[in-house]
Amino acid sequence: MSGTTIDSATEIRPFQVEVPEEKLTELRRRIAATRWPEQELVDDRSQGVQMATIQALARYWTTDHDWRKAEAKLNALPQFTTEIDGTELHFIHVKSEHEDALPLIMTHGWPGSVIEMIDSVGPLTDPTAHGGSAEDAFHLVLPSLPGYGFSASPVEIGWDLGRTARAWAELMGRLGYTRYVAQGGDVGAGVTDAMGRQAPEGLIGIHTNLLVPALNGPMPTNTDEERAAAAQIATFRQSGQGYFVEMASRPQTIGYALLDSPVALAAWMADHDTDAYYKIAGAFLGDKPSGNLTRDHILDNITTYWLTGTGASAARSYWEAYGADAPAASSKPLPAPTIPFAFTTFPGEIWKTPRSWVEASYPNVVYFNEVDKGGHFAAWEEPELFATELRAAFTSLRTNGGQS
Amino acid sequence: MSTVETATDISTFTVDISDEAIEDLRRRITTARWPTKEVVDDDTQGVQTKMLQELVRYWAEEYDFGRLEARLNELPQFITEIDGVDIHFIHVKSEHENALPIIITHGWPGSIIEMLGIIGPLTDPTSYGGTEADAFDVVIPSIPGYGFSGEPTEAGWDSARIGKAWAELMSRLGYTSYVAQGGDQGAGVTDAMGRQAPDGLVGVHFNFLDAVPKELLMAALNIRLAFSGDERDELSKVIAVVMRGYIAEMGEHPQTIGYSLVDSPIGLAAWMLDHDADSYGKISRAFLEGQASGNLTRDEILDNITLYWLTGTGASTSRLYWETGRAGKASLKDPPPHVRIPVAYTVFPQELFQAPRHWVKSAYHDLIYYNEAEKGGHFAAWEEPEIFAAEMRAAFETLRDEGSAS
Numbered sequence: 001m002s003g004t005t006i007d008s009a010t011e012i013r014p015f016q017v018e019v020p021e022e023k024l025t026e027l028r029r030r031i032a033a034t035r036w037p038e039q040e041l042v043d044d045r046s047q048g049v050q051m052a053t054i055q056a057l058a059r060y061w062t063t064d065h066d067w068r069k070a071e072a073k074l075n076a077l078p079q080f081t082t083e084i085d086g087t088e089l090h091f092i093h094v095k096s097e098h099e100d101a102l103p104l105i106m107t108h109g110w111p112g113s114v115i116e117m118i119d120s121v122g123p124l125t126d127p128t129a130h131g132g133s134a135e136d137a138f139h140l141v142l143p144s145l146p147g148y149g150f151s152a153s154p155v156e157i158g159w160d161l162g163r164t165a166r167a168w169a170e171l172m173g174r175l176g177y178t179r180y181v182a183q184g185g186d187v188g189a190g191v192t193d194a195m196g197r198q199a200p201e202g203l204i205g206i207h208t209n210l211l212v213p214a215l216n217g218p219m220p221t222n223t224d225e226e227r228a229a230a231a232q233i234a235t236f237r238q239s240g241q242g243y244f245v246e247m248a249s250r251p252q253t254i255g256y257a258l259l260d261s262p263v264a265l266a267a268w269m270a271d272h273d274t275d276a277y278y279k280i281a282g283a284f285l286g287d288k289p290s291g292n293l294t295r296d297h298i299l300d301n302i303t304t305y306w307l308t309g310t311g312a313s314a315a316r317s318y319w320e321a322y323g324a325d326a327p328a329a330s331s332k333p334l335p336a337p338t339i340p341f342a343f344t345t346f347p348g349e350i351w352k353t354p355r356s357w358v359e360a361s362y363p364n365v366v367y368f369n370e371v372d373k374g375g376h377f378a379a380w381e382e383p384e385l386f387a388t389e390l391r392a393a394f395t396s397l398r399t400n401g402g403q404s
Numbered sequence: 405m406s407t408v409e410t411a412t413d414i415s416t417f418t419v420d421i422s423d424e425a426i427e428d429l430r431r432r433i434t435t436a437r438w439p440t441k442e443v444v445d446d447d448t449q450g451v452q453t454k455m456l457q458e459l460v461r462y463w464a465e466e467y468d469f470g471r472l473e474a475r476l477n478e479l480p481q482f483i484t485e486i487d488g489v490d491i492h493f494i495h496v497k498s499e500h501e502n503a504l505p506i507i508i509t510h511g512w513p514g515s516i517i518e519m520l521g522i523i524g525p526l527t528d529p530t531s532y533g534g535t536e537a538d539a540f541d542v543v544i545p546s547i548p549g550y551g552f553s554g555e556p557t558e559a560g561w562d563s564a565r566i567g568k569a570w571a572e573l574m575s576r577l578g579y580t581s582y583v584a585q586g587g588d589q590g591a592g593v594t595d596a597m598g599r600q601a602p603d604g605l606v607g608v609h610f611n612f613l614d615a616v617p618k619e620l621l622m623a624a625l626n627i628r629l630a631f632s633g634d635e636r637d638e639l640s641k642v643i644a645v646v647m648r649g650y651i652a653e654m655g656e657h658p659q660t661i662g663y664s665l666v667d668s669p670i671g672l673a674a675w676m677l678d679h680d681a682d683s684y685g686k687i688s689r690a691f692l693e694g695q696a697s698g699n700l701t702r703d704e705i706l707d708n709i710t711l712y713w714l715t716g717t718g719a720s721t722s723r724l725y726w727e728t729g730r731a732g733k734a735s736l737k738d739p740p741p742h743v744r745i746p747v748a749y750t751v752f753p754q755e756l757f758q759a760p761r762h763w764v765k766s767a768y769h770d771l772i773y774y775n776e777a778e779k780g781g782h783f784a785a786w787e788e789p790e791i792f793a794a795e796m797r798a799a800f801e802t803l804r805d806e807g808s809a810s
Contacts, residue, residue: 035428037666037719040659041559047726048657157443242656246649252442253450253649253678257664257671259439264664264671271660312439316449325448 010174015079015090017071017150019307024067027262027306031062034263045277046239049267056284057266060295067307070300073118081150082174084167087159090150091143092118093175096125098137102398103177104390105141105168106379109186109210110247110314111269113149115301116380117142119292123387130384135398136391143171145187147313149304154313160320160328161190162198169200178202181394185209185378190321196337196362205340205366205397207390209378211353213361216333225354232351236273240350243271247318255312258305265311266302275348275375291374291381342367342393346382348375367393412576417481417492417552419473425714426469429669433464436670447684451674458691459677459706460670467706472714475520475707483552484576486569489561490554493545494519495577498527500539504804505579506796507543507570508785511588511612512654512721513676515551517708518786519544521699525793532790537804538797545573547589549720551711556720562731563589564740567596571605580604583800587611587784589724598743598768607746607772607803609796611784613759615767641757650678655729658722665718672718673709682754682781698780698787748773748799752788754781773799 039051077092092114095101104124108116120140122129127136144151146159146167168191172180179202184192189208196206213219214233221227246254257264270280279290280298289295305311320326341362345353347370355368369389374382441453479494494516497503506526510518522542524531529538546553548561548569570593574582581604586594591614598608653661664671677687686697687705696702712718747768751758753776765771777795780788 035667035716037659037662037716038555038557040719041557041723047723048660049663050659054663153440155440155443239656242649242653242660245647245652249649250450250678252439252452253674254664255439256436256451256456256674257668259437260670261664261668263667267660267663271657309437309439312442316443319449323448325444 009083012080012082012174015081015150017074017079019067019071023307027303028062031058031262034058034261036263045274049271049277050281053270053281053284054263054267057270057295057299058263060284061262061266061299061303065296065299065303067300067303069296070115070303073300074114077118077121079150082171084170085163086156087146087154087167088152089143089146089167089171090114091141091171092121093142094121094125094140096137096139098127098134100135100398101125101137101139102394103141103172103175103180104138104394105143105172105180105182107143107145107168107182107184107188107191108148109184109188109190110317111272111301111305112186112188112377112380113301113304114142114144115297115304116377119297119383120379120387123384124390127387127391130387132387132391138390139177141172141175143168145191145314145317147317148310149308153310154316157320158327159317160326161187161194162328162331162334164191165194165198166200168195169198169203172202179204181205181207181397183207183390186376187317187321193337194334196339196341197334199337199339203339205342205394206337207342207344207367207393209344209346210349210376211343211357211361213336214351214353214357219357220360223354223356225352226356229351229354229357236350240273243268244318244322247315248322249319249324251315251319252312255315258311258315259309262306265306268311269302269305270298273350273376275350276377279348279375279381292383293377293381297380336362338364340364340366340397344368344378344389344393345370346374346376346378347372349378350376366396369393411485414482414484414576417483419476419481419552421469421473421714429469429710429713430464432669433460436460436668438670447681447688451678451684452688455688455691456670456674456677459673459702462691462702463669463673463706463709467703467710469710471703472707472710476516479520479523481552484573486572487565488558489548489556489569491545491548491569491573492552493543493573494523495541495543496523496527497541498539500529500536502537502804503527503539503541504800505541505543505574505577505582506800507545507574507582507584509545509547509566509570509584509586509590509593510550511586511590512724513679513708513712514588514590514783514786515708515711516544516546517704517711518783521789522785522793522796525790526796529793529797532793534793534797540796541579543574543577545570547593547721547724549723550717551715555717556723559727561724562727563592563596564600564731566593567600568602570597571600571602574604575602581606583607583609583803585609585796588782589728592728595743596740598745598747599740601743601745605745607748607800608743609748609750609773609799611750611752611792611795612755612782613749613757613764613767638757638760638763650675651725654722654725656726658726659719662719662722665712665722666716669713672713675718676709676712680756680782683783686781686787699789700783700787704786743768744770746770746772746803749775750784750795750799751776752780752782752784753777754779755784756782772802775799
């Protein structure tokens with residue numbers, strides 16, 4: 001199967017997920033052997049992930065969840081690996097049948113993975129089957145962040161957002177794309193923002209659904225809308241960022257439990273933000289999923305983390321991006337991107353980003369919209385709405401592209 | 405059968421660990437699934453894999469699981485229900501008359517194990533270079549949710565409530581004139597007792613300035629520029645303490661981290677060892693180089709971790725931080741009364757920060773004793789029991805005289 005003349009350093013190899021049955025048996029054994037604490041002393045999320053939620057999740061995980069379905073879903077998509085900058089990177093690459101489709105690289109975050117993005121593949125690459133037109137089509141590239149999912153874990157420090165962004169540009173180059181756009185939320189927004197600042201050749205615009213600069217410094221608080229968003233950030237900082245501080249400062253310490261205990265991993269991942277937590281709790285306790293955020297999809301993602309054993313390496317990405325001891329801590333951020341910037345505010349996101357903050361952060365805003373549903377995991381929860389946003393966000397860049 | 409009222413009954417307590425529990429622990433340790441090692445050569449990404457693997461190897465292969473039970477059962481242990489929670493405590497009376505009763509409170513990630521080494525020097529000073537006049541009757545309780553104490557089943561067990569329970573405990577034991585001591589979370593409890601000033605409490609000693617977050621830190625943040633260079637260094641250490649990942653997580657979402665701590669022994673061990681750089685370095689050298697700092701030996705460290713594991717208290721111990729955070733916020737609006745009783749303070753040189761005398765003085769007006777010990781860190785009583793005991797003797801000397809005079 002080798003014997004090709006392609007340079008092994010830039011070779012792109014097909015990839016399939018094949019998890020041995022004993023790994024699944026071992027996972028079920030560990031879940032069944034879970035030693036549980038007493039339940040929390042409050043009636044809400046204020047002490048963290050509630051026992052009723054995590055126990056319902058654990059029960060469903062061992063009795064109903066079928067990893068093989070997730071595996072088949074992944075393997076139905078063209079997946080590849082290629083080594084970039086010393087790290088073997090995994091990605092899904094789906095070419096649209098439509099000519100002139102716009103190439104798009106979309107980056108997941110924590111505690112996400114390519115699982116978040118795979119239900120957007122249809123609407124984005126095959127728009128005519130999903131209420132769009134041929135002109136809405138994208139060629140889609142969905143990489144796994146270094147240290148996440150099926151990408152390898154970096155074995156040296158320095159894989160910060162900027163380095164990942166450079167790897168993405170290299171990846172798009174290797175795939176032969178000379179004009180493309182990039183998109184991301186959460187950590188993926190950090191990578192996408194960094195790509196915008198680096199402005200590699202070929203990158204003509206970016207879209208994010210999390211306003212990265214609002215994490216890095218104070219934003220204006222002149223209007224009610226701005227003050228409300230600032231208050232949401234303050235609430236997150238006071239009551240919801242334990243995971244963030246721990247992963248940014250001590251990723252290895254928390255990594256031990258994330259690799260050794262499936263329930264610890266599931267709880268740590270479910271404890272992201274209030275909106276997502278209650279949606280996940282609702283899915284397991286009442287079987288009332290919010291959109292596409294179903295029990296199976298949630299467990300597809302958690303099981304991906306478990307089977308790839310990437311709790312510690314994923315946590316390290318926070319250390320690289322935000323840790324006081326990481327190399328990036330002493331580097332100055334690049335100036336704001338001048339390439340076209342598009343943003344969508346999803347109402348359930350940690351804070352509801354006002355247009356004014358977007359305009360204060362990026363000089364060349366070509367698109368801003370506020371939609372009526374969806375939260376932090378927007379692509380996952382509302383894939384059709386998300387795809388509609390990306391179509392609208394990048395329309396003007398396609399037109400310009402045709403002219404140039 | 406007893407005529408004693410149930411609610412105030414004090415029962416003797418014996419630790420009884422089942423073989424199954426130990427077998428289960430061993431199995432979990434030996435089947436642990438490990439992450440790839442950290443990608444740095446130091447502890448800046450947290451507990452290092454090499455160190456934790458050596459700890460786990462020693463735990464599974466060399467550590468004597470019978471130690472914990474045997475050590476504790478040599479001591480008089482009791483349980484009594486206070487305010488709805490079973491409180492476990494060690495109570496060792498000195499043979500010397502006029503011994504001064506003292507209640508000593510551990511912290512996180514500590515337990516009564518930290519305090520076992522000071523029992524001899526405190527209760528039996530003549531065998532440890534002291535005199536009869538140095539003797540203490542020692543009471544060492546387990547904080548609610550820790551060790552063999554019961555877990556609170558309702559929110560509200562903050563330092564102040566624990567402080568009140570301790571006063572009730574001392575009163576049940578018949579002590580009418582006693583002192584209290586604490587570091588770490590134990591300093592929070594002891595500080596609360598000082599403010600409550602229950603009948604009989606004649607003085608307190610700290611080896612950690614818990615009052616900093618409550619009183620000094622807020623003031624200091626506003627007048628930072630007024631501090632000298634050295635003090636700014638200490639202050640930035642204080643702020644760094646508050647900003648630690650474990651405090652953020654346990655203070656916000658103790659239940660979430662609780663699942664890790666109760667289900668994974670290596671997750672628990674790593675989380676407990678990642679307390680402060682000094683103690684981490686000492687523990688690391690104990691396991692990797694066989695060089696214990698003082699009494700902080702491999703067996704001592706594993707006694708403590710094993711106690712947390714076997715009692716399954718990872719979540720309930722974490723909740724104390726949640727309670728402390730809530731109480732801290734409430735106290736900003738509604739500050740508790742000042743401490744008016746005598747306060748003694750010892751700075752240990754490797755503690756998280758070395759509180760200058762006037763910080764202590766500004767928090768506690770009646771500072772009767774302040775000393776810098778020659779060695780010891782955050783777990784001072786555990787690491788240097790003799791020095792710690794000598795500090796207790798010196799700190800409370802004047803209060804004994806007053807006590808006997810009154």
